[in-house]
Amino acid sequence: MAAKDDPIVIKKYANRRLYNTGTSTYVTLEDLAEMVKKGEEFTVQDAKTGDDITHPVLTQIIFELENKDGQNMLPIPFLRQLIAFYGDQMQMIVPSFLEQSMIAFTKEQERFREQMKGAFGKTPIDMMKTPMKALEEQTRRNVEMFQNAMRMFTPFPPAGTNSAAPAEPTKKEEKSDDLQELKAQIAAMQRKLDTMS
Secondary structure (H helix, E strand, O other): OOOOOOOEEEEEOOOOOEEEOOOOEEEOHHHHHHHHHOOOOEEEEEOOOOOEOHHHHHHHHHHHHHOOOOOOOOOHHHHHHHHHHOOOOOOOOHHHHHHHHHHHHHHHHHHHHHHHHHHOOOOHHHHHHHHHHHHHHHHHHHHHHHHHHHHHHOOOOOOOOOOOOOOOOHHHHHHHHHHHHHHHHHHHHHHHHHHHO
């Protein structure tokens, strides 16, 4: 018997059916999406092997939601950037950055909702200014957090540092160029954010 605070186990069978062991019922991806929205913790296991397949199932839920009319939350430029990070040296940093960004956004969400509520009764332009300013500020903080993370993982000394080491191999120079390009992209994003505010 599972403890009360343990995540609910969802078993996925070969016929793609999902079985909620907590309620002893078959469920759909939509049901799992509702469980996520309610904050119910669950893991999905392959019924035959017992392997944890929570990640691919959650990814499938996002795919299904993104394909519904009017549900698109992931803009095309974001998707392109995300795809570009696969196999890149920065891939290991992206999940942590996205997770921290979502945690920060979730914390700000309640304040954001209050600002939206407080905006009713104002002119439509006034209604948009306050929430947009809060969203821009959150985005700016996320970019700063990413820049700080990048500084922590930069394996190269800052420009102007005195080093007696011999010339680096071409591969490291390429990595340095990639890093400089990424820093330039971040700076360009910051400039865009500044012009939006």
